[in-house]
Amino acid sequence: MGGSRKRRGSLPGFPFTMGVTLAMLALVVVIPVSALFLKAVSMAPGAFRDTVTSPRVLASYGLSLRTALTAAAIDAVFGLVVAWVLVRYPFPGRRLVDALVDLPLALPTAVAGIVLTTLYAPSGWLGRPMAAAGVTVAFAPLGIILALVFVGLPFVVRTLQPVLEGLDPEAEEAAASLGAGRWQTFTRVIFPAILPAWLTGLALALARGLGEYGSVVFIAGNMPMKTEIAPLLIMAKLEQYDTVGATAVASVLLILSLALLLTINGLQRWTASRGAAV
């Protein structure tokens, strides 16, 4: 981390900038997030437990976890393939394709939502052939998964690309000269080297998928117990002015998100310690 000496007090401005930092952090992040927890714990324990374990809420947690995990897994596989192709195959138009990978991140979730719904609705371009094959996408968990795959893909690709680019070709050449086949080289030499970054990308996609709202709300149909993921349920409760219920559901989701955040930070430190980060 730079080899220079960093004695506190040698450069000016620490108290001022730290003060501004902490003040803004408190006002924007710490206090509002605490409000959620404080409101949740101020509920009568029985009421909290009843809300959080009611069938509709439990169904929403289960659906959120299932769809987010499935989408993150799909993203992990396809993201690896895409990152691999982008790093190892200099094809014409590669820069354009590389830029396109950013689109799901740059595109507002509402736009992604209406586009995906239009595409996969039974009357849509991709929805019609799929309906003919008996596959329902819109207003079914598959639609949710597709939306989450869309928004999560850049996380895997962008986390893997720098690591793939930084791989030492000598290790692969050594393996080849010792008689390893391409698959063996991949599983024994390359994959272990990219594993931390791959897991980081997966965790980032998962975190995004658990909380995603805009791209899912249109295609899901928000049917309780069937296509109502947790963020949709929270929104439904808010629309019925059930702030307390929404807070209860949200607090569980928040704890899950924070646990994921700690995991991601740990994974990022693991990735960096492998010397993969420049």
Add this chain to the structure above:
Amino acid sequence: MAFALLFLVVVIAIPVAVVFIEALRHGTAAYWAAVSESESLSALRLTALVTVSAVAVNLLFGLAAGWAIAKFAFPFKNVLLTVIDIPLAVSPVVSGLIFVLVFGRQGWLGPWLSDHGLKVIFAAPGIILATVFVTFPMIVREVVPVLEAAGTDEEEAAMLLGASGWQIFWKVTLPNAKWGVLYGVILCGARAMGEFGAVSVVSGHVRGQTNTLPLHVEILYNEYHFQAAFAVASILTLLALATIVAKKAVEWRAERRLLAGCRETAS
């Protein structure tokens, strides 16, 4: 390899095409009518206001926190960085809810705000706050690595030559960090423009007043005005494409600078 490209094309390029095809479905006249309608224009104005405000606030935070974190050693730095990252992991809907809990009518500050005739939730300030939260770490995360990589030597030299804190910051630190800052601003702005879930919770959806462009898209779509919804969505899509172009441009400039610097030190 062809498989990967096919996947990308289906997953990414087709959605972009769909936006414009649906937007122009009834011809360009209908497109312009939808885009220049007064509610669309107020949504555009509100989105612009929110984006500029959120970027300004987060730029201030990004520079202050970047300086404190990158140029000084102190305990609990990791804890600080993790807390700063919290908005990235939180669902947008929850991000909006927390501000309703603080500033809403039954929130902590609710009674005080209504006594003074101030509205935060269901008004622009609430939308700005929620957007600031959601994009909070974005500029800092780009600034800190750049500042850390630059080290403290140049700043210490400037200090020894008698520069004041502000002079050091403006003349030494910022020029070194400008690509990171610019990159962070682009990311932050793009996310701020498109934020939907958090803004949905705090906005109250009052047409012509508290609707941003994404909310306006939702309203039009839910009322089955599909062509109009896609027309407004196309504005956001064009902005997203511009964001991608700007991002790539900054990346390539920074790459070229880095390569040029390596060539200099090598020769």
